Amino acid sequence: MTGGQRFHLGAGALAEAGRRLREMSPRRPLVVISRGRLAEAGEKLAAAGLLPPGSVFFHDFSVNPGWEEILAGSSVFRNADPDLVIAVGGGSAIDAGKLIKALARAENANPRPDGIRVRPGGPPLAAVATTAGSGSEATPFATFYVGETKHSLDHPALLPEIAVADPALSSALPPRLTAATGFDALAQAVESYWARGATTESRRLAKKALGLVLPNLPGAVENPLPARRLALAEGAYWAGRAIAISLTTAPHALSYFLTRRHGIPHGHAVALTLANFIRINAESGEDGESPPGEAPWLTAGREAPALLDRDSPAAAAAFWRELLRRCGLAATLPEAGISPGEIAEMVERVNPERLANNPVAVSRGRLIRELRVDF
Numbered sequence: 002m003t004g005g006q007r008f009h010l011g012a013g014a015l016a017e018a019g020r021r022l023r024e025m026s027p028r029r030p031l032v033v034i035s036r037g038r039l040a041e042a043g044e045k046l047a048a049a050g051l052l053p054p055g056s057v058f059f060h061d062f063s064v065n066p067g068w069e070e071i072l073a074g075s076s077v078f079r080n081a082d083p084d085l086v087i088a089v090g091g092g093s094a095i096d097a098g099k100l101i102k103a104l105a106r107a108e109n110a111n112p113r114p115d116g117i118r119v120r121p122g123g124p125p126l127a128a129v130a131t132t133a134g135s136g137s138e139a140t141p142f143a144t145f146y147v148g149e150t151k152h153s154l155d156h157p158a159l160l161p162e163i164a165v166a167d168p169a170l171s172s173a174l175p176p177r178l179t180a181a182t183g184f185d186a187l188a189q190a191v192e193s194y195w196a197r198g199a200t201t202e203s204r205r206l207a208k209k210a211l212g213l214v215l216p217n218l219p220g221a222v223e224n225p226l227p228a229r230r231l232a233l234a235e236g237a238y239w240a241g242r243a244i245a246i247s248l249t250t251a252p253h254a255l256s257y258f259l260t261r262r263h264g265i266p267h268g269h270a271v272a273l274t275l276a277n278f279i280r281i282n283a284e285s286g287e288d289g290e291s292p293p294g295e296a297p298w299l300t301a302g303r304e305a306p307a308l309l310d311r312d313s314p315a316a317a318a319a320f321w322r323e324l325l326r327r328c329g330l331a332a333t334l335p336e337a338g339i340s341p342g343e344i345a346e347m348v349e350r351v352n353p354e355r356l357a358n359n360p361v362a363v364s365r366g367r368l369i370r371e372l373r374v375d376f
């Protein structure tokens with residue numbers, strides 16, 4: 002799935018990618034970037050050659066892109082007829098870039114949100130990650146909202162042809178955003194590891210991501226030294242590669258309600274229930290015991306505490322919450338201002354496909370009970 006992608010990671014990635022784009026000598030690139038990001042990183046991007054002359058800009062998308070915004074972007078795409086698309090920002094900007102290209106070129110003329118027929122080909126997409134988190138630069142997925150409902154598009158043609166993750170771009174990131182996006186990378190790595198859809202390769206990538214992000218996240222929030230930002234940028238990329246294979250699980254499935262209704266940043270929203278699932282997913286048997294013929298995801302679910310360097314599910318769940326607090330984030334649903342009365346609605350709106358990818362099957366009734374424990 003990632004076979005066709007060129008990626009530029011780490012210090013110097015920006016310059017390398019700029020050289021590659023110059024070689025393509027684009028006539029009219031479409032650049033998807035928020036106004037804020039352009040003001041903050043425009044100089045660096047232009048110096049590296051990532052805002053080529055003749056660029057047409059699209060700025061009008063929000064943090065969780067909505068359908069109307071994607072429609073507006075796709076009409077800018079059609080008018081500009083770009084030969085290159087450059088999306089710069091966090092998951093939102095990169096997802097917007099993917100969706101605008103897909104929608105503008107869809108097989109059906111006026112597609113509905115759940116009926117976009119993606120056509121392969123078209124101008125290459127260069128995804129430039131400025132936050133180390135979503136890993137969207139490494140995946141063929143894109144998320145958007147229609148009202149409060151989350152939709153996602155998943156098609157190999159959405160995978161950016163060029164991915165760039167350079168820590169130089171995350172230097173101006175405020176601590177809370179570094180924390181939230183870092184937790185997205187961590188949750189994606191843990192969920193990918195225990196997902197039903199995991200493979201040997203995706204587990205290897207997930208471990209690699211954890212090894213980079215876990216030891217560096219609190220330090221990067223408190224004092225974002227270049228080496229820490231570098232580890233986060235690379236780790237987020239590998240976590241993206243891991244979920245591109247395995248997809249995410251229950252914490253992601255439950256998160257969309259928290260983001261849309263309460264405006265909780267995506268990475269924080271997924272982290273809020275992950276501790277619950279460390280316990281739930283470890284409950285399929287005794288620690289260290291793998292009955293012959295057991296599904297590999299059940300074994301992986303029990304391995305999550307060890308993955309976090311803790312010796313029991315309770316210790317791993319406590320560690321996860323402590324890490325959230327240390328990074329300045331609410332660690333439980335009540336701390337985040339969710340009322341017990343909202344749990345049923347949150348579960349009602351769970352994303353069923355992602356929930357079905359959780360290693361342990363959990364009914365909606367049990368979900369409600371498990372999530373109410375923290376109140």
Ligand SMILES: [Zn+2]
Pocket residue numbers: 135185189253267268271
């Ligand atoms: Zn995520």
